[in-house]
Amino acid sequence: xKLLLFKNFKYAIAxxxxxxxxxxxxxxxxxxxxxxxxxxxYPKTVAILPFSYDPAITEETLPHQILRGVLFNYxxxxxxxxxxxxxxxxxxxxxxxxxxxxxxxxxxxxMELLGTDAVIRGHLINATNFTAGIYAETSxxxxxxxxxxxxxxxxxxxxxxxxxxxSIVTPSLIDMIAEQTANAEVDKAYHKVAESFILKxxxxxxxxxxxxxxxxQLPHIISIDSNIKKNAQLYPDDVIYVSxxxxxKLDAHFDIGSYKTRIPMKEVSTGLYTGSFRLKKGDQINxxxxxxxxxxxxxxxxxxxxxxxxxxIK
Amino acid sequence: xxxYKKINFxxxxxxxxxxxxxxxxxxxxxxxxxxxxxxxxxxxxGNLNxxxKQQTVAILPVEILKKGQEETGExxxxxxxxxxxxAKFNLLERYVVDGLLKQHNLHNPAEFLKIxxxxxxxxxxxxxxxxxxxNKVERSYLVIHSSIxxxxxAQLVDTRTGEILWRAEQTEQDYQGIAKIPTGxxxxxxxxxxxxxxxxxxxxxxxxxxxxxxxIVKNPEDAKKKETFNExxxxxxxxxxxxxxxxxxKLKNEWIDDVSAYTEIPSDVIDQKETFLTKPHKKQESLxxxxxxxxxxxxxxxxxxxxxxxxxxxxxLKQNQFPQYTIQVGAYKTKENARQMVNRLFKKGYKAHIxxxxxxxxxxxxxxxxxxxxxxxxxxxxxxxxNKENLPSFIVTTASSPTKP
Numbered sequence: 001x002k003l004l005l006f007k008n009f010k011y012a013i014a015x016x017x018x019x020x021x022x023x024x025x026x027x028x029x030x031x032x033x034x035x036x037x038x039x040x041x042y043p044k045t046v047a048i049l050p051f052s053y054d055p056a057i058t059e060e061t062l063p064h065q066i067l068r069g070v071l072f073n074y075x076x077x078x079x080x081x082x083x084x085x086x087x088x089x090x091x092x093x094x095x096x097x098x099x100x101x102x103x104x105x106x107x108x109x110x111m112e113l114l115g116t117d118a119v120i121r122g123h124l125i126n127a128t129n130f131t132a133g134i135y136a137e138t139s140x141x142x143x144x145x146x147x148x149x150x151x152x153x154x155x156x157x158x159x160x161x162x163x164x165x166x167s168i169v170t171p172s173l174i175d176m177i178a179e180q181t182a183n184a185e186v187d188k189a190y191h192k193v194a195e196s197f198i199l200k201x202x203x204x205x206x207x208x209x210x211x212x213x214x215x216x217q218l219p220h221i222i223s224i225d226s227n228i229k230k231n232a233q234l235y236p237d238d239v240i241y242v243s244x245x246x247x248x249k250l251d252a253h254f255d256i257g258s259y260k261t262r263i264p265m266k267e268v269s270t271g272l273y274t275g276s277f278r279l280k281k282g283d284q285i286n287x288x289x290x291x292x293x294x295x296x297x298x299x300x301x302x303x304x305x306x307x308x309x310x311x312x313i314k
Numbered sequence: 315x316x317x318y319k320k321i322n323f324x325x326x327x328x329x330x331x332x333x334x335x336x337x338x339x340x341x342x343x344x345x346x347x348x349x350x351x352x353x354x355x356x357x358x359x360g361n362l363n364x365x366x367k368q369q370t371v372a373i374l375p376v377e378i379l380k381k382g383q384e385e386t387g388e389x390x391x392x393x394x395x396x397x398x399x400x401a402k403f404n405l406l407e408r409y410v411v412d413g414l415l416k417q418h419n420l421h422n423p424a425e426f427l428k429i430x431x432x433x434x435x436x437x438x439x440x441x442x443x444x445x446x447x448x449n450k451v452e453r454s455y456l457v458i459h460s461s462i463x464x465x466x467x468a469q470l471v472d473t474r475t476g477e478i479l480w481r482a483e484q485t486e487q488d489y490q491g492i493a494k495i496p497t498g499x500x501x502x503x504x505x506x507x508x509x510x511x512x513x514x515x516x517x518x519x520x521x522x523x524x525x526x527x528x529x530i531v532k533n534p535e536d537a538k539k540k541e542t543f544n545e546x547x548x549x550x551x552x553x554x555x556x557x558x559x560x561x562x563x564k565l566k567n568e569w570i571d572d573v574s575a576y577t578e579i580p581s582d583v584i585d586q587k588e589t590f591l592t593k594p595h596k597k598q599e600s601l602x603x604x605x606x607x608x609x610x611x612x613x614x615x616x617x618x619x620x621x622x623x624x625x626x627x628x629x630x631l632k633q634n635q636f637p638q639y640t641i642q643v644g645a646y647k648t649k650e651n652a653r654q655m656v657n658r659l660f661k662k663g664y665k666a667h668i669x670x671x672x673x674x675x676x677x678x679x680x681x682x683x684x685x686x687x688x689x690x691x692x693x694x695x696x697x698x699x700x701n702k703e704n705l706p707s708f709i710v711t712t713a714s715s716p717t718k719p
Contacts, residue, residue, distance in 0.1 A: 070396075073395075073399040073400070074392065077392045077395045077396065077408055079408070172491075172495055172496050172501060174495055199392075199517065209412065212409045212413060213412060214413065214416075216414055216417070218414070218439050258361060258472050261364075261368070261474075262368055289432070289475075291435065300410065301370065303439050303473075
């Protein structure tokens with residue numbers, strides 16, 4: 001009897017340890033071939049290509065798309081300038097339509113089409129999702145790699161399996177029920193596993209953010225002026241004129257608080273932009289400041305407030 | 315098989331079994347609903363809807379209150395970026411935000427709430443900033459019970475207006491232990507240990523917390539009435555500075571009305587006054603502290619020689635014996651308004667008094683502050699009034715004409 005109890009206890013401990021290990025600290029193995037250490041020419045712009053997947057995967061939920069979407073969302077935290085997935089898809093669509101697969105597109109072609117320094121390729125090897133009473137499982141097995149399009153160098157690669165299970169070894173009954181219920185929602189279950197997958201990968205992916213901190217530079221606005229002086233009250237049909245001096249050949253606009261935004265300005269001479277806004281009946285602007293903005297092609301915008309007067313409408 | 319053989323299904327037993335099952339289910343439901351508790355208070359402004367893909371939001375580094383919360387702070391910010399990628403507005407990339415903050419020596423997230431949002435607009439070029447703070451990260455372990463609690467607060471501020479577009483406070487709590495009905499003895503002992511030590515659990519909780527937190531920001535049109543601000547809320551830093559702009563403008567307007575009452579201020583005095591008024595605000599570009607005083611046009615300025623002639627020896631003696639300088643903080647057409655100003659200053663500990671005068675037959679009530687023998691002392695107080703009370707002022711002699719340095 002004692003022996004039986006001892007055996008049961010040993011079994012329980014073993015199961016517990018397996019549970020802790022299984023649920024716990026699975027880490028992703030990622031091979032980094034080129035780090036960012038003092039490498040000033042590390043790729044800065046990246047496109048995440050559509051992921052290919054194993055023909056055996058017949059999931060209706062398209063886990064490869066979920067994984068790609070999650071990677072895009074989290075990848076933006078790193079110091080790369082990443083192109084929106086939709087833009088990438090639109091840009092490569094013509095080549096895909098001609099029958100080429102992603103794998104067949106050369107680095108040079110991709111660089112020309114996307115205009116990025118690097119791409120991330122992904123291949124979904126396996127994906128599972130099933131809920132069966134006392135056992136539920138969702139897994140994603142995929143291979144990811146980042147390639148420098150300028151040199152053809154492989155920067156890093158990984159092949160990882162992320163597994164989420166719930167069974168009798170789950171520490172508590174409540175968790176077991178909750179996990180089984182959650183696992184039945186296939187999309188969400190894949191999303192959750194994809195999140196764990198990507199977070200583990202990104203811990204080790206080289207991040208050039210610190211290298212770029214000093215080089216961030218917004219467009220330069222020298223001054224902004226307007227015909228609005230002090231707290232003069234304005235009436236419908238009054239015109240607000242705004243002029244702004246700054247870097248030339250950029251996109252300029254001004255805002256009246258948050259009430260009227262992106263009112264276009266025109267570059268009338270080198271670095272001098274002007275714009276106007278005629279007030280209409282019904283415009284309700286109270287204590288609004290005029291804000292001039294200048295945007296460059298990188299998408300960076302500088303702003304300057306006109307502080308000599310607030311816009312009031314009678 | 316053994317299980318079914320063992321239980322003899324008599325009517326009574328079935329009833330007992332049924333009660334037992336019901337009780338377990340009820341307990342399960344109770345525990346399930348309380349197992350992972352969330353306390354979320356979130357409110358949005360109607361103007362949040364106006365943010366579109368043309369507007370940019372900067373997610374600032376997370377403020378932490380205690381050492382050791384750095385990792386949770388990073389997780390939170392990472393989660394916010396990932397979640398809000400799907401929002402209706404653009405996100406300013408993290409390296410851009412961090413790079414620009416670094417360039418402007420803004421290293422301490424605890425200071426962010428004190429900074430005027432307009433300043434963030436000029437520093438980052440963002441239309442709104444998201445300021446977040448981790449209020450608590452608590453892990454507790456008591457042999458058969460362990461828990462993790464994370465509390466955060468978030469505020470999205472429109473940098474163009476200072477309006478608070480979204481404000482939220484959330485606490486997420488989860489635990490592992492006997493109350494969750496362990497699946498065995500080992501689970502009862504190891505479960506709580508695993509729960510508090512595994513970093514992934516904190517990550518999962520943070521992720522869950524961010525999902526719930528940002529849901530309303532991603533779809534502000536789904537906000538219920540109770541989740542919407544009743545009136546426009548302006549962040550305190552913006553209110554402070556907008557108030558400064560308005561106060562200065564208001565005073566300018568008030569004083570312009572009475573401008574002819576003031577003796578002309580020599581231009582060199584204006585220059586000096588502007589210098590000391592603007593000096594403390596050098597760092598805060600957003601504050602329009604420069605005041606352009608209008609000069610009286612009613613009579614030509616007397617020459618210095620004429621002024622000197624007009625001052626008699628007795629007057630000179632008097633000036634040497636009594637305080638010569640005072641600070642004028644306002645001039646009002648009604649005594650009541652002047653008295654209000656005096657009361658306001660009195661409450662703040664200043665000795666103010668009213669000096670009634672007649673201006674072209676119309677009464678005028680000047681509010682003067684303190685008396686000084688020394689002009690520098692007067693400047694010091696005038697400076698304090700500008701910096702501390704946002705109160706424009708100028709120095710006059712007790713003979714009521716503005717001083718010449």
